[in-house]
Amino acid sequence: MTQKELHNQRLLREAERAVIRMQTRRHFIKESAMGLGALALGSMFGSCTNSPVQQSGVTFDPAHPLLPKLPQFAAKAKSVIYLHMAGAPSQLELFDYKPELMKMDGQDCPQSLLQGKKFAFIRGVPKMLGPQAKFAQHGESRTWVSENMPHLASIVDELSFLKAVTTDQFNHAPAQLMVHTGSARLGRPSLGSWTTYGLGTENQNLPGFVVLTSGGKNPDAGKSVWGSGFLPSVYQGVQCRSEGDPVLFIKDPEGMSRDLRKASIDAINEVNAEEYKSYNDPEILSRISQYEMAYNMQIAAPEVMDISNEPDYIHEMYGSKPGKGSFANNVLLARKLVEKGVRFVQLFDWGWDSHGTDASLAIDLGFINKCRSVDKCITALILDLKQRGLLEETLVVWGGEFGRTPMAENREGKPNPYKGRDHHTEAFTMWMAGAGIKKGFTYGETDEIGYSAISGKVEPFDIQATILNQLGFDHEKLTYEFQGRPFRLTDTRGKVITDILS
Amino acid sequence: MILLSVIEFFGHLHPLLVHLPLGILLIALMLQWMSRKNKYVALQPAVPLILLIGSVTAFASCITGYLLSISDDYDQSLVSWHMWMGIAVTLVSLILYAKEKNPAFAVNKKILSLGLLLLLMITGHLGGSLTHGSDYLIKPLQQIFSTDSMANTSIKPVANAQEAIVYSDIITPIFQTKCYSCHNANKQKGSLRMDEISLLMKGGKDGKVITPGNAGESELIKRLLLPTDDEHHMPPKEKPQLTENQVALLHWWITNNADTQKKAKELAQTDKIKSFLTALQAAPVLRNERTDIPVVAVARADEKLIDQLKGKSIIVLPVAQNINYLQANFVTDSLVDKSDLQLLVQLKPQLIWLKLANTNTIDETLTNIGQLTNLTRLDLSGTQITDKGLTQLTNLASLQYLNLAETKITIQGIQSLKKLGKLHTLYLFNTSLNSQDRLSLKKMFPATIIDTGGYNIPYLKEDTMLVKELIKK
Numbered sequence: 001m002t003q004k005e006l007h008n009q010r011l012l013r014e015a016e017r018a019v020i021r022m023q024t025r026r027h028f029i030k031e032s033a034m035g036l037g038a039l040a041l042g043s044m045f046g047s048c049t050n051s052p053v054q055q056s057g058v059t060f061d062p063a064h065p066l067l068p069k070l071p072q073f074a075a076k077a078k079s080v081i082y083l084h085m086a087g088a089p090s091q092l093e094l095f096d097y098k099p100e101l102m103k104m105d106g107q108d109c110p111q112s113l114l115q116g117k118k119f120a121f122i123r124g125v126p127k128m129l130g131p132q133a134k135f136a137q138h139g140e141s142r143t144w145v146s147e148n149m150p151h152l153a154s155i156v157d158e159l160s161f162l163k164a165v166t167t168d169q170f171n172h173a174p175a176q177l178m179v180h181t182g183s184a185r186l187g188r189p190s191l192g193s194w195t196t197y198g199l200g201t202e203n204q205n206l207p208g209f210v211v212l213t214s215g216g217k218n219p220d221a222g223k224s225v226w227g228s229g230f231l232p233s234v235y236q237g238v239q240c241r242s243e244g245d246p247v248l249f250i251k252d253p254e255g256m257s258r259d260l261r262k263a264s265i266d267a268i269n270e271v272n273a274e275e276y277k278s279y280n281d282p283e284i285l286s287r288i289s290q291y292e293m294a295y296n297m298q299i300a301a302p303e304v305m306d307i308s309n310e311p312d313y314i315h316e317m318y319g320s321k322p323g324k325g326s327f328a329n330n331v332l333l334a335r336k337l338v339e340k341g342v343r344f345v346q347l348f349d350w351g352w353d354s355h356g357t358d359a360s361l362a363i364d365l366g367f368i369n370k371c372r373s374v375d376k377c378i379t380a381l382i383l384d385l386k387q388r389g390l391l392e393e394t395l396v397v398w399g400g401e402f403g404r405t406p407m408a409e410n411r412e413g414k415p416n417p418y419k420g421r422d423h424h425t426e427a428f429t430m431w432m433a434g435a436g437i438k439k440g441f442t443y444g445e446t447d448e449i450g451y452s453a454i455s456g457k458v459e460p461f462d463i464q465a466t467i468l469n470q471l472g473f474d475h476e477k478l479t480y481e482f483q484g485r486p487f488r489l490t491d492t493r494g495k496v497i498t499d500i501l502s
Numbered sequence: 503m504i505l506l507s508v509i510e511f512f513g514h515l516h517p518l519l520v521h522l523p524l525g526i527l528l529i530a531l532m533l534q535w536m537s538r539k540n541k542y543v544a545l546q547p548a549v550p551l552i553l554l555i556g557s558v559t560a561f562a563s564c565i566t567g568y569l570l571s572i573s574d575d576y577d578q579s580l581v582s583w584h585m586w587m588g589i590a591v592t593l594v595s596l597i598l599y600a601k602e603k604n605p606a607f608a609v610n611k612k613i614l615s616l617g618l619l620l621l622l623m624i625t626g627h628l629g630g631s632l633t634h635g636s637d638y639l640i641k642p643l644q645q646i647f648s649t650d651s652m653a654n655t656s657i658k659p660v661a662n663a664q665e666a667i668v669y670s671d672i673i674t675p676i677f678q679t680k681c682y683s684c685h686n687a688n689k690q691k692g693s694l695r696m697d698e699i700s701l702l703m704k705g706g707k708d709g710k711v712i713t714p715g716n717a718g719e720s721e722l723i724k725r726l727l728l729p730t731d732d733e734h735h736m737p738p739k740e741k742p743q744l745t746e747n748q749v750a751l752l753h754w755w756i757t758n759n760a761d762t763q764k765k766a767k768e769l770a771q772t773d774k775i776k777s778f779l780t781a782l783q784a785a786p787v788l789r790n791e792r793t794d795i796p797v798v799a800v801a802r803a804d805e806k807l808i809d810q811l812k813g814k815s816i817i818v819l820p821v822a823q824n825i826n827y828l829q830a831n832f833v834t835d836s837l838v839d840k841s842d843l844q845l846l847v848q849l850k851p852q853l854i855w856l857k858l859a860n861t862n863t864i865d866e867t868l869t870n871i872g873q874l875t876n877l878t879r880l881d882l883s884g885t886q887i888t889d890k891g892l893t894q895l896t897n898l899a900s901l902q903y904l905n906l907a908e909t910k911i912t913i914q915g916i917q918s919l920k921k922l923g924k925l926h927t928l929y930l931f932n933t934s935l936n937s938q939d940r941l942s943l944k945k946m947f948p949a950t951i952i953d954t955g956g957y958n959i960p961y962l963k964e965d966t967m968l969v970k971e972l973i974k975k
Contacts, residue, residue: 074795074822151959202817204834317959319966339859341833368969376965387955388883389905389929472822 058198058478062282064289065234066208068200071472076436077395078202079338080195080467081345083331083378084179086219087172087353088400089370090421091429092450093363096163097135097144100448101406105130109407113451120170120423121355121411128449129408132364132419141440148371151379157440158382158391159433160500164444164453167402167460170423172220172353175401179460180225180346182489189229189480191464192344194489195471196235197228198478202341204293205300207238210342212330215350226346230482234286237346240333243325246305250298261298265291304340307332317380328377335384338394349374352400355409356420363404363419382433395435395470397463403428406449426452430463435470438502461494469496506573513570516563517633523560524626527595530556531615534602550602557595564588575707576632577688584628591625594618636688663779668769669699669762672782673755676748680737699762717756726752747778794878794902795827795854802826803852811845821855827876829855836861843870850874859905860884865891872897883907883929889915896921907931907955913939920946931955 058069092098109126133146138153143161145153169175174184181188189197192209201208211226219225226237240246252261269288276284307315307329308322315321320328327349334345351370353361360366378398385391404421427446433439444456465475468489475494479486530552537546567588571581598614601607630638657675660666677696683689685696694706705711711721718724725736726749737743744752755761758769766779803826811818817831828849832838838861846853847870854876858867863885871880872894880898883905892915895901901922907929919925928950935943935954943952 068817068819070820070823072823074793074825150962150964154959202831202833204815316961317957341831365969372965372967376959380959383957383959387929387931387953387957388907389881389903389927389931389953392903392927 060197060232062232063285065232065286066196066200066204066289066293068202069198071199072474072477073472075470075472076393077434077470078393079343079345080192080395080397080471081334081338081381082191082347083396083398084176084219084346084348085352085374085398085400086176086215086348086350088175088402088404088423088428089352090354090363090367090404091427092131092404092406092421093133093148093367094146094371095144095161095429095431096427096446096450097146098131098406098448098450101128101450102130104128104449113407118170119405121409122405122407122422123410124413126405126407126410127415128406129363129419129421139440141442143440143442148368149375151375155379155382158386159431160437160439160441160443162430162432162443162456162458162463162497162500163427164446164455164457165399165403165428165430165459165463166453166457167425170402170425172401174221175425176219176221176225179399179401179463181229182461182464182491186224187229189231189235189489190226190237191467191489192226192237192346193228193231193235194468194478195344197231197480198473199343199471201343203300205296206304206337206340206342207297208343209235209237209346210337210344211237211239211346211348212241212333213239213348213350214325214327214330215348217350219348219350225348230487231480232283232286234290237344240301240305241325243323246301247297250301252298262295265295304336305333307336314384317384318377319380320377327374331377331381335381335390338385338390339388354404354420355411355422356416356418357411359418361418361420363421365418385434391434393435395437395467396433397430397467398432399430400428406451432466432500436502437470438500441500443497443499456499458497459493461490462497464489465494466497466500469501509569510573512566513573516566516570519559519566520563520629523556523563523591523595524622526552526556526559527591527618527622531619534615550599553595553599553602557592557599560588560592560595564592575690575693577690580628580632580636580688584625584632587621587625587628591618591621594621631688635683660782663782664765664767666766668755668758668764668766672751672766672779676744676752680742680744680748683741684737703760712756712760714756714760717753720756723749723753723756747781750775751778795821795825796876796878796900800826800852803828803849807845807848811842814842816842818849826852827854828852829857831857832861833857833859838863838867843867846870847873851876853877855879857881858885863887865894868892868894871895875899877901879903881905882909885909887911889918892916893918895919898922900924902926905929906933909933913942916943917946925950927951927953929953929955
């Protein structure tokens, strides 16, 4: 290279540097002007909008969506076990004692109760149907419980009954959606999803929201009752099974060792991390954390989901049998999951739709069998949580999606072959226990035949608001921005039922 | 009207401007003092200029301050003191400037400088008292000497609401907690002072606020009931609001002629009012009294410590938003090691809830746990601890919840917990206690709920019987 060439090269390089210097300075000034402007604008507009993130106090961290988060105020409940009797059990054969209805048994239903009302199956003038069970008062609280739940009757002093729950949906699917998502239509996040969105979960090796079903069928509203709606999908309920593998495909395929699994998950995560670098899509971070959790779950989930290592006296208490799918097994599992730091355990038990169309759906046959299948294990759950010191921090909720009519069902105007009751929206019973709920208390009252609520009327929104309240959230402030407005579980309604809070 | 708004606008610049002379004059004094040393003599020429700037900003502060004082309602004597002191600051700084410029000027520079420093401090303090209240500065210190630190912000329960004198025992506490901060001897927003009944009855600049016997016509009630966003709503949106019960009680009091002498039982009561009155009594508050979160606030914990623990998949986080007290939980990672414990001990002031259930916790671990004296909830269920370890816990005087279920402890070990005076619930399920032990435990802990578990659910033949089969037969 000649002297001249070398010189030219140097000049070129110097010019280049000068250009870069110029550019960077200009660039800097331009950028900072923009930046300052944006900052100023941001702070000016900041006070105008109600940012949902600020409002709800919940920040969504896509890389760690399930890490535990702070409640808005100190919470009574750390976990929730929600026992849903899908199909809607009859309050008139369980908790709402109506001797007056007995006197009307077999008479035609008065027109005043039918005018302007809609029923799912009742047509024309049905006959009244007296209580098909004997009642007695139990406990210090003198709570009425029927003979159908003899075990639960022994622990009424632990429970708070809501006797005047109402809803506005008389078909199973919309009513179930109403109870669990706050809307009769599809697309809203479920109670458990809102909970894990707001609070995350404590055990990072297990899902935060577990769903267990029994009774042979999923609830009529399908999986959307534990869906995440518009919330990030990581908050949806994970359906587990008490029979076989707890989660489908949780075992490594044959021939794949744990090391190989780890290596392949690492490789996938690396690729995902590269993707994230170029696209910055937070869902990719969620995906990475989900892979890691799934890997941990492969060990942790089968361990906690295995009820066979529980001592015999516990199985006797619950009436559970390892290896079978049953509500009792699910209830025992619920306790184990809560003990391991799972945030929300949702149980559905199908088969409570006592229309009287066949023996299994008769109020004096199948219904009693259903009662017997849940009575002992639910009682065991409350007592077991209590003796382990967990009832203080676990909220247990029991109920269906609506109630049943004081009239006997007459499908297509003809009496049904067995004794049964139609869907009823105007009054039904639910109960709650644990985590700051009053013990041995009854709230709300129905009229003398149990047709409608006359005091202490609550609707699903109120129950949702109360559950969130016990978890440390103001239901009006746990929101998520979607389609241009902040959404919340209770939407525009809901009032915490302070009367049942201790 | 426009003039008034302009005055108010310039008045509101006062809090902004007022800090300039404070800082600038302090700098001037500092430089002046430093330049006495040979090393810093070069600073001397800057002093007069800074003094001049300082006195100009002080002048601006005086003007805006005056405008503020006429557009808002403050305690007159405090304001006039603040004003004259402010003017003095301006004058003294100007004189000091003159002295710096012309050393022949016949004043003592040292005395003048010292005087300026003093004046600055006094004026600043008076200004602070005007905005934040006269006890603002020493309030935190008062808490050291008084256990009753919440006295100003929360209402104490009354023993018997029906026997209480309505005005002094029921109404005054509401005013005290929600109104006095702006309508008191020192500060009278809207020229209204509420801390004396005669002045309250007199009303503010818009006239009377209470029409005895007619609550609906009373400005006080009207303003309470306006939507929070309304600019006339009281208390202002950002201040603590009255509860529904409190508004109802005020309404009831005014309807009953805003009487100042009578007892609650002497005034007509609806069922609603009756229940609100009962709610004021000690009972419901007693229920809340047993809170497992200390009432006294605590400083924020060191984030680094928390992050270190989180890195070991131990869950450590505040018990709620805006509370610095912490909970810790080993539910994801059941192995507790030495370094974890050392980190936990460093969080001692904040840590109140600790869950070690089903971990490898042993007696030695409890030596460290015994140092966490703020713990109110401790869960040791399903661990390897024995009686020996329990003796380490005797210092946990705040403990309310202790879970020892499914451990090897015996009655001897539990005896050592007698000192824990606040213990509310003790879980002892599946420990080696016999029925004799249970009886003596009840005597040992008369005020504690002891749950020894082992609940039996009797076997009923119906449990497994299907009704359908019976019918078929």
